[in-house]
Amino acid sequence: MDMTINVQLLFSGLAMGSIYALIALGIVIIYRAADVVNFAQGELVMLPAFIAVFLLDTMGLPAVAVYPLVIICMGLVGFIFEKVAYYPLRNRSFLPVIISTIGVSIFLKNGAQYVFGALPQVMPRPTDVEVLVLGGVIIDPQYIIIIVSTSLLLVAQHFFFERTMLGKMMQATAQDKDAARLMGIPIARMIAITFIFSTILASVAGLLVGPLFYVTKEMGGMAGLKGFCGAIIGGFGSVTGAILGSVFLGVIEVYLAFYVSSAYRDAFAFIIMILVLLFRPQGILGERIAQKA
Amino acid sequence: MFKSVFQIFVMAAALCLPLSATAANPVLVGMNTPVTGASAGEAVYFTKAAKLAEKHANDAGVNIKLIIQDNQSTNPGALQALNKSIEQDKVFAVLGPIKSTQVLAISDRVKQAEIPTLIGGTNVNLTHQGNPWFFRCRPDDSIVVHVMLKYIREDMKLNKIGVLHDADAFGTGGADLVARLAPQYGLTLVKREKYTTKDKDYTAQLLSLKAAGTEVMIHYGTNVEDVAVCQRQFRQLGLPYKYLGSPSSAVNDTLSLAGKAAEGVLAVADAIPDGTREYRDYAQAYMKEYGEEMDAWAAWNYDALMILAKAIKEVGPDRAKVRKAILGLRDYQGVLGTYSFTDNGDGRHSACIVEVKNGHPVLKKVVTVSAE
Numbered sequence: 001m002d003m004t005i006n007v008q009l010l011f012s013g014l015a016m017g018s019i020y021a022l023i024a025l026g027i028v029i030i031y032r033a034a035d036v037v038n039f040a041q042g043e044l045v046m047l048p049a050f051i052a053v054f055l056l057d058t059m060g061l062p063a064v065a066v067y068p069l070v071i072i073c074m075g076l077v078g079f080i081f082e083k084v085a086y087y088p089l090r091n092r093s094f095l096p097v098i099i100s101t102i103g104v105s106i107f108l109k110n111g112a113q114y115v116f117g118a119l120p121q122v123m124p125r126p127t128d129v130e131v132l133v134l135g136g137v138i139i140d141p142q143y144i145i146i147i148v149s150t151s152l153l154l155v156a157q158h159f160f161f162e163r164t165m166l167g168k169m170m171q172a173t174a175q176d177k178d179a180a181r182l183m184g185i186p187i188a189r190m191i192a193i194t195f196i197f198s199t200i201l202a203s204v205a206g207l208l209v210g211p212l213f214y215v216t217k218e219m220g221g222m223a224g225l226k227g228f229c230g231a232i233i234g235g236f237g238s239v240t241g242a243i244l245g246s247v248f249l250g251v252i253e254v255y256l257a258f259y260v261s262s263a264y265r266d267a268f269a270f271i272i273m274i275l276v277l278l279f280r281p282q283g284i285l286g287e288r289i290a291q292k293a
Numbered sequence: 294m295f296k297s298v299f300q301i302f303v304m305a306a307a308l309c310l311p312l313s314a315t316a317a318n319p320v321l322v323g324m325n326t327p328v329t330g331a332s333a334g335e336a337v338y339f340t341k342a343a344k345l346a347e348k349h350a351n352d353a354g355v356n357i358k359l360i361i362q363d364n365q366s367t368n369p370g371a372l373q374a375l376n377k378s379i380e381q382d383k384v385f386a387v388l389g390p391i392k393s394t395q396v397l398a399i400s401d402r403v404k405q406a407e408i409p410t411l412i413g414g415t416n417v418n419l420t421h422q423g424n425p426w427f428f429r430c431r432p433d434d435s436i437v438v439h440v441m442l443k444y445i446r447e448d449m450k451l452n453k454i455g456v457l458h459d460a461d462a463f464g465t466g467g468a469d470l471v472a473r474l475a476p477q478y479g480l481t482l483v484k485r486e487k488y489t490t491k492d493k494d495y496t497a498q499l500l501s502l503k504a505a506g507t508e509v510m511i512h513y514g515t516n517v518e519d520v521a522v523c524q525r526q527f528r529q530l531g532l533p534y535k536y537l538g539s540p541s542s543a544v545n546d547t548l549s550l551a552g553k554a555a556e557g558v559l560a561v562a563d564a565i566p567d568g569t570r571e572y573r574d575y576a577q578a579y580m581k582e583y584g585e586e587m588d589a590w591a592a593w594n595y596d597a598l599m600i601l602a603k604a605i606k607e608v609g610p611d612r613a614k615v616r617k618a619i620l621g622l623r624d625y626q627g628v629l630g631t632y633s634f635t636d637n638g639d640g641r642h643s644a645c646i647v648e649v650k651n652g653h654p655v656l657k658k659v660v661t662v663s664a665e
Contacts, residue, residue: 002504005500005504008500008530012494012497016493016494117337118329118333118337120334120517120518120546120550122552130529131529131531138529140526209493214518214522214550254497255497258496258497258498262497262501263487263488265489265497
């Protein structure tokens with residue numbers, strides 16, 4: 001088969017995989033810290049894209065100002081989200097919290113339509129370059145931006161968790177709440193920070209795919225599910241696993257769509273997830289099946 | 294003496310009331326449209342078009358009142374909205390949905406309630422299932438496909454076609470028709486690719502069509518964002534084949550999203566842009582009313598309602614008579630073209646090919662075909 005086609009597919013797969021990875025990470029770090037799965041993660045990708053379009057187009061602010069502003073706004077959204085959807089239910093089982101995140105997801109979707117209208121909107125691209133041609137391979141520059149930004153963010157995140165006090169406190173909270181509490185770590189605050197952090201990851205994903213997808217209230221739905229799939233394939237609960245699983249999913253999906261059948265592209269993602277659950281329930285990198293400490 | 298004259302006058306007035314729709318008693322028309330849900334964007338334009346028709350009909354002395362019911366972009370929603378229109382609003386007629394599956398979902402109820410329903414769904418079968426109350430105000434898919442294939446054969450003079458389509462009922466139905474009718478025009482279908490609605494990456498499909506040696510791709514897409522993303526990737530990949538799309542490829546929504554990427558795209562269109570006096574009058578009135586450009590894709594709502602108003606004006610608000618009047622309509626000049634209804638309720642029999650230039654669809658050729 002033609003090599004250039006394969007390379008083109010690889011880039012498109014890596015870019016989609018990077019987006020899934022950002023979403024998967026957001027889901028996993030909340031799961032680790034608070035033992036709940038956040039089903040509104042996809043909508044937290046959609047909201048920042050709408051805010052960015054509003055600030056860029058309607059307010060006419062420059063992109064340099066808009067991106068940080070959106071991330072700050074979304075940090076605030078993450079904080080409110082934790083206080084409204086998680087905190088009051090923190091002592092209940094995981095089910096009420098999951099339902100409450102689904103509620104938030106529906107609220108955000110319909111709220112976005114109410115505030116921003118039903119029409120899809122265009123988010124301006126950060127670069128005017130339309131295509132990059134590298135040795136006969138044609139690549140959307142936005143793919144490169146996505147892949148590079150995601151990689152940088154992941155490196156930064158690694159340093160944050162391993163090298164800073166706050167990161168270590170968050171890790172300790174995720175690993176063992178009781179021990180962390182005994183060490184004098186304010187658990188509730190750490191969980192709130194985790195929600196903010198997770199929302200910021202989702203908003204970076206939103207800002208990155210906005211120019212690629214067009215901004216609609218539905219844009220986060222499928223990406224959110226794929227991120228969840230990626231996290232399961234990689235090993236639910238593992239940060240590295242979530243990244244690897246999502247990138248693997250993004251790439252394999254594109255190749256299967258090309259070589260097998262494009263109609264079942266989404267189905268492949270879920271079939272792979274089911275196969276992983278059947279034959280390697282802990283995922284590629286997951287901890288052993290035993291409950292995490 | 295004076296009193297009895299007055300009595301007679303009152304009685305006469307009372308007798309006339311049910312027949313002539315007066316200001317106090319307008320003819321109610323239910324509108325079954327996606328205000329919320331996946332296709333909520335469409336309803337923005339649909340209701341604008343319908344509201345304009347309501348206004349123009351009232352100006353012309355036919356007092357109709359539009360009552361909008363949200364079908365939530367789903368089949369159960371369409372049925373629910375119809376029931377609301379019938380039971381709660383007690384409407385005389387219905388301006389139905391544009392999605393074929395939703396039209397199918399309401400078919401039985403429409404037939405049972407005997408309510409004249411003007412539809413925009415283009416699946417061929419909708420008007421061939423013995424429902425006498427459906428009146429289709431858009432060319433059906435077989436006409437659209439015939440027009441595309443005829444144009445490829447006679448004007449583009451190409452042979453190898455590839456199809457890319459949405460895996461929903463509309464896209465699959467269109468692609469099936471292309472596959473079935475292509476041999477009639479001496480065309481070879483070299484590759485068929487599909488995607489699920491809201492897919493965001495078409496690289497695999499577009500490259501696979503290239504690998505199969507496609508000369509022209511027929512894109513049967515439903516959702517405008519999908520079509521816009523696809524057009525951008527088509528342009529980015531610099532593909533060697535031509536792009537000929539279904540009507541959604543050249544509607545305002547797609548063009549404003551796709552921007553430069555849509556330049557040079559060919560598409561089938563219901564209407565001839567700027568082709569007729571009716572089209573220009575409508576565009577002008579629309580601009581005056583809403584301060585924005587009209588959307589040709591939504592204009593069938595206007596035509597449908599005006600056809601209904603014309604029938605009501607001629608025969609009064611009597612459903613059986615209105616049905617006869619609509620079916621008897623010949624060469625009615627609407628915004629989108631000429632309407633002549635067949636006995637099974639199909640109004641349109643032509644479509645045209647447009648090319649996108651500077652962000653606007655420009656007429657290439659009007660193609661008229663006989664329905665199957």
